[in-house]
Amino acid sequence: RTLRARQLLMSAGDTVSSVFTVLSGWAFRFKVLPDGHRRILSYYIPGDFLATEALLNPHVNFSIEALTDMSLCVFDRDKLLALVDENRALRQKVIYLCSRKLESLDNRIAYIGTRPAGEKLAHFFMHFYGRLVRKGLIAGDRFELPLRHEHIADTLGLTSVHVSRTLSELKRAGLIEIQNHAIHILDQPSMLMLAGLDSDYLSKAYAERKAS
Amino acid sequence: RTLRARQLLMSAGDTVSSVFTVLSGWAFRFKVLPDGHRRILSYYIPGDFLATEALLNPHVNFSIEALTDMSLCVFDRDKLLALVDENRALRQKVIYLCSRKLESLDNRIAYIGTRPAGEKLAHFFMHFYGRLVRKGLIAGDRFELPLRHEHIADTLGLTSVHVSRTLSELKRAGLIEIQNHAIHILDQPSMLMLAGLDSDYLSKAYAERKAS
DNA sequence: CGTTGTTTTGAGATATGTCAACAGGGGTGG
DNA sequence: CCACCCCTGTTGACATATCTCAAAACAACG
Numbered sequence: 001r002t003l004r005a006r007q008l009l010m011s012a013g014d015t016v017s018s019v020f021t022v023l024s025g026w027a028f029r030f031k032v033l034p035d036g037h038r039r040i041l042s043y044y045i046p047g048d049f050l051a052t053e054a055l056l057n058p059h060v061n062f063s064i065e066a067l068t069d070m071s072l073c074v075f076d077r078d079k080l081l082a083l084v085d086e087n088r089a090l091r092q093k094v095i096y097l098c099s100r101k102l103e104s105l106d107n108r109i110a111y112i113g114t115r116p117a118g119e120k121l122a123h124f125f126m127h128f129y130g131r132l133v134r135k136g137l138i139a140g141d142r143f144e145l146p147l148r149h150e151h152i153a154d155t156l157g158l159t160s161v162h163v164s165r166t167l168s169e170l171k172r173a174g175l176i177e178i179q180n181h182a183i184h185i186l187d188q189p190s191m192l193m194l195a196g197l198d199s200d201y202l203s204k205a206y207a208e209r210k211a212s
Numbered sequence: 213r214t215l216r217a218r219q220l221l222m223s224a225g226d227t228v229s230s231v232f233t234v235l236s237g238w239a240f241r242f243k244v245l246p247d248g249h250r251r252i253l254s255y256y257i258p259g260d261f262l263a264t265e266a267l268l269n270p271h272v273n274f275s276i277e278a279l280t281d282m283s284l285c286v287f288d289r290d291k292l293l294a295l296v297d298e299n300r301a302l303r304q305k306v307i308y309l310c311s312r313k314l315e316s317l318d319n320r321i322a323y324i325g326t327r328p329a330g331e332k333l334a335h336f337f338m339h340f341y342g343r344l345v346r347k348g349l350i351a352g353d354r355f356e357l358p359l360r361h362e363h364i365a366d367t368l369g370l371t372s373v374h375v376s377r378t379l380s381e382l383k384r385a386g387l388i389e390i391q392n393h394a395i396h397i398l399d400q401p402s403m404l405m406l407a408g409l410d411s412d413y414l415s416k417a418y419a420e421r422k423a424s
Numbered sequence: 425c426g427t428t429g430t431t432t433t434g435a436g437a438t439a440t441g442t443c444a445a446c447a448g449g450g451g452t453g454g
Numbered sequence: 455c456c457a458c459c460c461c462t463g464t465t466g467a468c469a470t471a472t473c474t475c476a477a478a479a480c481a482a483c484g
Contacts, residue, residue: 031322034408039322053318056311062318085300098310099268105317106265106274110243110251113324113369114472116439149463157325159441164463196246326441328471360430371473376431 002071003027009064009072010051016058018074020050025070026146030154031062040155042104043067043128047135052097055080068146111196112157117166120156122194125176125183126201133205142184214283215239221276221284222263228270230286232262237282238358242366243274252367254316255279255340259347264313267292267306280358323408324369329378332368334406337388337395338413345417354396 001020003009009027010016027044029051041062044050050072054060058077084090111123128145132138149160149167156163170176175191177184185191192199213232215221221239222228239256241263253274256262262284266272270289296302323335340357344350361372361379368375382388387403389396397403404411 031318033322037326039325041318041321053311053314056307056314061315085303088297091297091303095268098314099265101314102265102268102310102317103273105314105321106243106253108321109253109317109324110245112321113251114249148461160463161442161465162440165440165465168464362430372431373433373474374472377433377472380432 001074003066003069005066005068007066009066010054010060011063012061014060016051016054016060017077019055019077019080020072020074022046022048022050023071023073026067027064027070028067028151029062029064038154039157040151042108045131045135046137049097052094052101055094056098067151115196117156117158117162118170119194119196120158121152121163121166121170122175122191123196124152124156125185126191126195126197129185130201130205133202134208134210136210141186141188142182144182146181213286215278215281217278217280219278221278222266222272223275224273226272228263228266228272229289231267231289231292232284232286234258234260234262235283235285238279239276239282240279240363241274241276250366251369252363254320257343257347258349261309264306264309268310279363327408329368329370329374330381331406331408332370333364333375333378333382334387334403335408336364336368337397338403338407338409341397342413342417345414346420346422348422353398353400354394356394358393 003025009020012031022044024046027050028040029042029044030038030040032038044064051060051064053062055077084094112120115123125145129138129143132143137143149163152158153160153163158166167176167178171178175185175187175194177186188202189199192201198204215237221232224243234256236258238258239262240252241254241256242250242252244250256276261267263272263276265274267289296306324332327335337357341350341355344355349355361375364370365372365375370378379388379390383390387397387399387406389398400414401411404413410416
């Protein structure tokens with residue numbers, strides 16, 4: 001199945017009967033608060049299993065939107081669940097997925113809380129860097145981020161105006177460079193430190209590469 | 213097994229071999245950021261299964277501390293896992309737990325992000341109110357919260373000073389009252405609205421009561 | 425009745441939000 | 455190929471929320 005950029009894959013309130021893996025393209029999962037603000041909860045990149053939450057509970061209360069054109073591999077939720085139920089190895093796999101998911105949400109909460117905008121941004125970028133490396137999707141210190149400032153803002157709990165300003169600061173400080181929709185990490189150590197990550201975060205990511 | 217207030221049940225980096233259910237008392241799960249700030253991720257109240265995360269993955273990177281004296285029912289992780297592996301109903305139960313857990317973290321992220329302090333506090337209290345009601349632990353519009361301001365601050369990403377100020381505002385506005393460590397919800401509808409919750413949030417909680 | 429830990433209050437600093445104007449890019453239709 | 459428009463990003467001035475530091479009030483507890 002394919003999807004165009006900006007198309008919705010599922011909406012809050014839906015009862016879904018399919019789950020997916022991402023073959024190509026990016027997507028994000030979000031909620032809309034009562035006051036109309038959007039809050040982005042997580043992103044999906046190629047290779048990701050899409051919507052662990054939906055596998056566990058078909059009644060979703062979040063939405064998923066395509067960030068770019070994308071192609072997906074579709075699974076029937078019931079059939080997949082039946083398979084999982086029978087197959088021990090698959091069950092382990094699901095447990096692993098859940099565990100990762102829980103951990104990553106914990107981390108989101110931990111650093112989104114109250115860190116200043118610069119640190120939030122650094123964490124955001126370096127986190128993606130690590131994910132892309134682990135998936136074997138990039139090699140150098142430059143990668144594509146098909147996001148608008150508004151996405152970043154809705155992810156980190158900032159305003160797009162303030163994201164713009166803070167990005168300018170990071171550029172002026174010589175930490176990063178941005179052209180088109182690609183970001184270039186100029187000063188890796190400083191960025192990792194700003195992000196509150198271990199200095200060997202990236203080496204670890206390279207070591208884990210393609211161990212999906 | 214029993215635990216005194218302030219005692220640690222597990223620490224980040226531990227490999228745990230036991231999981232628990234809470235018989236009495238409160239606890240909280242937290243991380244310490246590289247800069248020394250503590251971030252509280254979740255709370256446990258009587259009846260809760262303690263550390264779904266630890267069941268899925270024995271190598272934990274968070275800590276759990278007792279908030280009050282507490283008594284726990286201990287399970288051997290391996291044995292419990294073996295049981296779960298054999299028993300279909302238990303597997304469903306675990307799936308349900310994970311699903312709830314994921315959802316609640318989503319919600320944390322959604323409202324912790326950028327809401328003003330008053331709304332965060334309202335959400336925090338009403339959320340506990342709902343949880344306690346569902347567990348059948350309270351009846352009226354008043355309940356005990358064995359927390360210091362610092363816990364609330366570390367949960368919501370605020371300063372304990374600011375928590376104090378904002379609480380004073382809520383009191384002055386006639387929304388709540390606090391004595392000892394018990395909170396009295398004076399204006400339920402306003403509090404629910406502030407918290408960004410449905411006006412029938414509590415009726416629902418009462419309806420679900422003790423369906424643990 | 426002191427000691428220690430917690431909450432409250434105040435004054436001033438800083439980070440972030442809001443609103444509004446403008447600039448640039450990439451499409452679209454003429 | 456150009457003129458226009460819409461969407462996004464940038465910049466500025468100002469308002470506000472939250473933090474910091476420090477002192478004082480209060481509570482719990484031996």
